Amino acid sequence: MEEEGSYWKTSITYVEKNKILVRGYRIEDLMENLSYGETFYLIFKGELPNRKWKKILDALLIAGCDHSLFCPSVAAARYVASGGVGLQNAIASGVNALGKYHGGAIEGAMKFFYILKEEIKKEGRMEEAVKEFVLKYLKKEGRVPGFGHKLHTDKDPRVLKLFQIAQECGLKGEYLEIARNVEKALAEIKGRKLPLNIDGAMAAVACELGFDWRMGRAIFVLSRGLGIAAHSYEEIVNGRPFKEVPLKQIRYVGPKERGLPIHRRDEK
Amino acid sequence: MEEEGSYWKTSITYVEKNKILVRGYRIEDLMENLSYGETFYLIFKGELPNRKWKKILDALLIAGCDHSLFCPSVAAARYVASGGVGLQNAIASGVNALGKYHGGAIEGAMKFFYILKEEIKKEGRMEEAVKEFVLKYLKKEGRVPGFGHKLHTDKDPRVLKLFQIAQECGLKGEYLEIARNVEKALAEIKGRKLPLNIDGAMAAVACELGFDWRMGRAIFVLSRGLGIAAHSYEEIVNGRPFKEVPLKQIRYVGPKERGLPIHRRDEK
């Protein structure tokens, strides 16, 4: 059905005896000259990032590194670790949880920002375009991804720092500005602050760096992956095997005890 | 924030010393009197199935039990197995693949059938309602879930047998009829046969049995889970560790070897 050798196609890595080329560059050159964040950029985007972006690329991946057991992925990973599996299996189960409601907002917010940017371009005036678009979006989707946080309702230190480093690294700032305008529009529409959260801030920075919105979840995986891994390790080393949920956390709300109807019995 | 004991709520199982109630029934009563398929029904739906449904419930879960390495979940599970992990980890990786394009059509088709049924009710005439709805759906979504198969283009034995058993077990047949009408409408619209496939047939039967469409993927997990598990075991026992993709299956299409630009060097 397929020609020889065309079953898998990849432009990421070439391998031969004693040689490994990642996006065309020798892996030892990357190890010698690039940071982890720059390597992340290269392996995803195919080209080297701007030299000035080194700090923001690492900061982007450090920003989401952990938030303790407040996030379900870490709780899940720790439960899985207690089942007596390999460290990587516990991590994988945590990573599996990073869906629509958990880090997935990066993806959604990036898409939102990219489309909104086009709208602003068409409309001309930032403020008006943003407000109109947010209104329309809220009507259709109910909420804008990347805004609002239960705990950090005010000044999430990660958001502030990420924006500061982004500016220091010479990013243009177009998407940062858009993000702040959306925040303003939301406050006006809702009548209360719905702050840019860490997902939204990571999304705005990722847009500045030119990442495809479909890479959004990978950014979070390699960021929160740090915390998920460290928590899994902590559970394996300090936790007890087969960690169960204590009785007092569970409320059974199902049917009371009942017998099988007589005609269901003895007929299997 | 929460009252004691309200953190987890569940209506599935109650446990105390020497007693386990599943949906209110003693587990030993289920072991004595129910089949696996009936237990699947009970644990998901909360009530016992009609006694006559025993055979169709098992057949539904057997229908998708394996399709060899033609499906990506099995290939994935076998590769993971070769990494030297627990059998359950290989199975989990395979199950993880059962998404939108792989078994996930059951979910989509169930939703489609349930909505179409309402349309038919409103419109009155089956044939017209189906054709109109399919046309509209194709326009919007491109394709109808649960129809078309690369290999079994004609008479998928699983589909035929599932429908036969469904009738023998006294299911009403409303969704089976709708499924066949959709097949007919698609043939007319497309000018070629796009047969009801196994996902679509399992969906139609699951609708007959009153399952929520959001349970669709669970049906496939416990069905194809059999094959994924058996293949993972076969790989662990007979395969070689670290199964790699042979060179001839891969075509590298990325950039040629290139040096890092001089200004990127020695500055880390």
Place this chain on the structure above:
Amino acid sequence: MEEEGSYWKTSITYVEKNKILVRGYRIEDLMENLSYGETFYLIFKGELPNRKWKKILDALLIAGCDHSLFCPSVAAARYVASGGVGLQNAIASGVNALGKYHGGAIEGAMKFFYILKEEIKKEGRMEEAVKEFVLKYLKKEGRVPGFGHKLHTDKDPRVLKLFQIAQECGLKGEYLEIARNVEKALAEIKGRKLPLNIDGAMAAVACELGFDWRMGRAIFVLSRGLGIAAHSYEEIVNGRPFKEVPLKQIRYVGPKERGLPIHRRDEK
């Protein structure tokens, strides 16, 4: 490196247009004539089970179907479900947890029973051989897999029912007898009851049925898979997105707030 077509080898399923053979049998014949439990046996062992085993095969898979949130796999699956992922992803994360300390004892106990059986054969006298072997094993491994339960310390209803059905189905009972003898030996050695638990009972029955001990985890995956799937569904439908661990469940025991040493600053 490999001949055409020898890259994957499988003896499980053969597929061609409109034909699917599982272990040589047409899939429609299985749907028509076998139960889920019998299909499980066939797909793993390659041959049809004894006709009399139908009930015990299903009971084996129903026995472990759920134990509420007392088991970490279910808690993990529910947390993952709350992240906003596909139902199958939540299930996969739960299945991933079924390791050494969680269902994995079936594997360990099967191996233990198979070796012990050989020892008994050599030694001749059941009681003496068991006691000696258990003593040696405890010395080396600390505990015997498949014995002891926190909650069901006495008469686990699943264990009793499984053994009863096994006898009704005409299993020889050799491994059941061995299991009971190990229980007796443990009570004598430890001075308190360490009852055969559900893992141990499933293991003894699986030995009777001739399953390879390396299939042990698959038995539990397809059994507890029912509960994991139902709980994941319940969480998706009734739970709230991004289920976090409440503050009062967490005790932070790490270092107090501290500043980065001055020489670590401003140098990135």
Place this chain on the structure above:
Amino acid sequence: MEEEGSYWKTSITYVEKNKILVRGYRIEDLMENLSYGETFYLIFKGELPNRKWKKILDALLIAGCDHSLFCPSVAAARYVASGGVGLQNAIASGVNALGKYHGGAIEGAMKFFYILKEEIKKEGRMEEAVKEFVLKYLKKEGRVPGFGHKLHTDKDPRVLKLFQIAQECGLKGEYLEIARNVEKALAEIKGRKLPLNIDGAMAAVACELGFDWRMGRAIFVLSRGLGIAAHSYEEIVNGRPFKEVPLKQIRYVGPKERGLPIHRRDEK
């Protein structure tokens, strides 16, 4: 059963309104002053790494970033991606594969090096101690983890570069020396070169940095995680849904078609 708040214990991260402390440090301080590799060290080890280790910490995580489809984890992730799941689910399935035979050798080699170091200390003479220990180990385990590579049989560029950077960063070099001595001993014993591979080199460097051997798999997860993520993305964007294994890669070696025995029919 448990006191309030003692259910989960963690020393990794403390969170309150607008404040996140990772191992006691404010997260914005980490973003401002640490690299990704340094953050990895901090979150796992609990303390800041030596300032001179910045380059080796990143290089350690870059070294294993990708090796194309030669590794089963990447193939698995791509198959799962083709099933129509979230990017993070494909990544998780790949990470799940990083077991005993796939990156897991880092863990094994670290343990091996740590024990060997103690042996050398007792014995006094490096060469003799190494040879004796390797001989004993080979006898018991069959092979030493971290040595031997199918493709890079000679001068794996990653190994050479990792050792060079390790020396530049002022690591003591004790474990690097041990690793080279093991290589020498293996060559003498086996009569052919069994080179230190990337797992072994990462293990030796990780020992130099004082990581616990049980962290070994996490190092590989966050390293190869880069490649697994990039490949998953490539498959989602460029691949086709439901990627199946081509017929010519599969050899069916099971039983020929056979009918169910007559007594198995019609009795369900």
